[in-house]
Amino acid sequence: KIPSMTVRRLFLYYRALLESKDTSVISSEELAEITGFSAAQIRKDLTYFGQFGTPGRGYNIDQLKQKLIQILGVDREWNVALVGAGNLGRALLTYQGFKQQGFKVSTVFDKDKEKVGKSYHGVLISDFAHAKEIIKSHDIRIAIIAVPAVAAQEVVDQLVEAGVSAILNFVPYRIKVPPHIKLLNIDMAAELGRLSYYLTNDVVL
Amino acid sequence: KIPSMTVRRLFLYYRALLESKDTSVISSEELAEITGFSAAQIRKDLTYFGQFGTPGRGYNIDQLKQKLIQILGVDREWNVALVGAGNLGRALLTYQGFKQQGFKVSTVFDKDKEKVGKSYHGVLISDFAHAKEIIKSHDIRIAIIAVPAVAAQEVVDQLVEAGVSAILNFVPYRIKVPPHIKLLNIDMAAELGRLSYYLTNDVVL
Ligand SMILES: NC(=O)c1ccc[n+]([C@@H]2O[C@H](COP(=O)([O-])OP(=O)(O)OC[C@H]3O[C@@H](n4cnc5c(N)ncnc54)[C@H](O)[C@@H]3O)[C@@H](O)[C@H]2O)c1
Numbered sequence: 001k002i003p004s005m006t007v008r009r010l011f012l013y014y015r016a017l018l019e020s021k022d023t024s025v026i027s028s029e030e031l032a033e034i035t036g037f038s039a040a041q042i043r044k045d046l047t048y049f050g051q052f053g054t055p056g057r058g059y060n061i062d063q064l065k066q067k068l069i070q071i072l073g074v075d076r077e078w079n080v081a082l083v084g085a086g087n088l089g090r091a092l093l094t095y096q097g098f099k100q101q102g103f104k105v106s107t108v109f110d111k112d113k114e115k116v117g118k119s120y121h122g123v124l125i126s127d128f129a130h131a132k133e134i135i136k137s138h139d140i141r142i143a144i145i146a147v148p149a150v151a152a153q154e155v156v157d158q159l160v161e162a163g164v165s166a167i168l169n170f171v172p173y174r175i176k177v178p179p180h181i182k183l184l185n186i187d188m189a190a191e192l193g194r195l196s197y198y199l200t201n202d203v204v205l
Numbered sequence: 206k207i208p209s210m211t212v213r214r215l216f217l218y219y220r221a222l223l224e225s226k227d228t229s230v231i232s233s234e235e236l237a238e239i240t241g242f243s244a245a246q247i248r249k250d251l252t253y254f255g256q257f258g259t260p261g262r263g264y265n266i267d268q269l270k271q272k273l274i275q276i277l278g279v280d281r282e283w284n285v286a287l288v289g290a291g292n293l294g295r296a297l298l299t300y301q302g303f304k305q306q307g308f309k310v311s312t313v314f315d316k317d318k319e320k321v322g323k324s325y326h327g328v329l330i331s332d333f334a335h336a337k338e339i340i341k342s343h344d345i346r347i348a349i350i351a352v353p354a355v356a357a358q359e360v361v362d363q364l365v366e367a368g369v370s371a372i373l374n375f376v377p378y379r380i381k382v383p384p385h386i387k388l389l390n391i392d393m394a395a396e397l398g399r400l401s402y403y404l405t406n407d408v409v410l
């Protein structure tokens with residue numbers, strides 16, 4: 001099993017290659033300079049996926065890019081559903097970074113009748129009550145949730161029932177999902193909590 | 206040195222205790238039910254910080270809360286500066302979760318003359334050109350950055366020079382800081398990248 005920190009770094013290597021103007025080879029030292037990880041860490045991460053690159057010469061950029069695309073599953077465009085067209089949800093809809101990396105927020109759901117039927121940044125807001133039909137017909141497997149904490153578990157249960165199998169959760173609340181569902185949480189206040197811990201205990205990161 | 210995952214969990218234990226209606230004791234099993242981590246993990250995390258709680262009876266909620274507050278450094282209110290009053294910055298300004306956990310976004314900076322001088326959600330937008338004076342006079346040690354990638358490094362350099370020592374970065378770009386600066390990155394697209402990896406390789410989390 002590949003460590004989760006490695007997976008996180010793979011994505012950053014992939015993005016660095018996307019932005020690299022060079023067309024031929026790149027060394028692990030050059031990749032280290034762009035991404036900030038050590039060259040040794042980069043070589044170690046990439047050996048999980050087989051031998052590529054020639055020692056001393058570096059990696060063929062196209063080959064490495066193709067390999068990472070395949071490993072990360074970004075060789076296809078993923079349709080993503082966003083649930084919650086509130087303050088956070090609407091900001092996320094403006095973010096170009098998702099689409100640039102293969103994640104198209106194709107559907108936005110809300111339950112507020114004032115919002116349903118309106119379009120925000122070119123995406124129509126649909127009624128979450130119709131989520132099941134839309135998720136199935138648009139082949140949506142990933143959802144982002146940005147709803148109030150009281151609604152979070154029920155929203156996730158409906159998403160899972162509709163066929164979603166991966167969830168990025170922004171709600172600071174412990175959501176329970178069946179074992180086959182991939183759930184990642186982003187907890188912004190907890191990250192500030194880590195910073196206050198590091199400041200209080202003067203920990204060097 | 207305490208593992209970073211432990212620190213992240215401590216904050217979630219603290220939040221669970223904040224929300225607990227109970228006033229006397231809580232067992233590691235109860236804390237496990239609320240937070241989703243195992244009782245054994247909870248006990249292990251808390252032993253880094255000394256012996257508290259009585260085996261078989263659980264932890265005194267007030268005592269545990271006080272201890273966590275001290276460890277996490279949230280026994281004070283931290284003044285936080287937000288740089289970038291754009292789509293994401295303005296959404297973050299509406300988030301009550303920061304203040305509830307001891308982080309007051311007291312100052313917002315931007316460089317856009319159209320925004321400077323206006324007030325958003327009760328917070329005045331100041332000109333980033335005056336950041337140094339404001340950061341020093343308000344005793345601001347933590348900053349959140351939500352500016353375009355091209356401006357990120359220069360903004361962070363100015364924050365560090367002004368005396369900020371911890372940064373929560375939302376910009377998908379590798380920022381370099383001196384060793385004494387605590388920097389945490391939130392990379393939303395990379396989290397979706399992890400989900401697509403887990404879906405493609407059918408990894409159980
Ligand atoms: N605002 C931020 O920047 C921020 C930052 C971190 C975390 N969060 C968290 O993200 C979540 C959303 O925050 P927000 O500030 O956007 O809140 P908000 O109240 O502005 O938006 C929530 C949206 O969810 C919709 N909603 C409520 N119940 C629903 C349901 N059952 N089904 C579908 N839609 C439903 C509401 O109609 C509303 O449009 C909250 O849990 C919050 O704690 C927000």
Ligand SMILES: NC(=O)c1ccc[n+]([C@@H]2O[C@H](COP(=O)([O-])OP(=O)(O)OC[C@H]3O[C@@H](n4cnc5c(N)ncnc54)[C@H](O)[C@@H]3O)[C@@H](O)[C@H]2O)c1
Pocket residue numbers: 091092093094095097288289290291292293294314315316317320333350351352353354356360375376377393
């Ligand atoms: N919108 C989102 O939900 C989202 C999600 C993930 C990451 N991000 C990242 O967060 C950052 C902000 O995104 P956004 O959508 O809010 O962009 P935005 O363009 O709406 O806002 C950026 C703000 O930064 C200000 N700014 C620019 N240069 C500055 C400088 N030198 N000093 C001070 N202020 C400056 C601008 O005037 C503007 O108000 C970007 O790097 C983006 O990639 C955004």
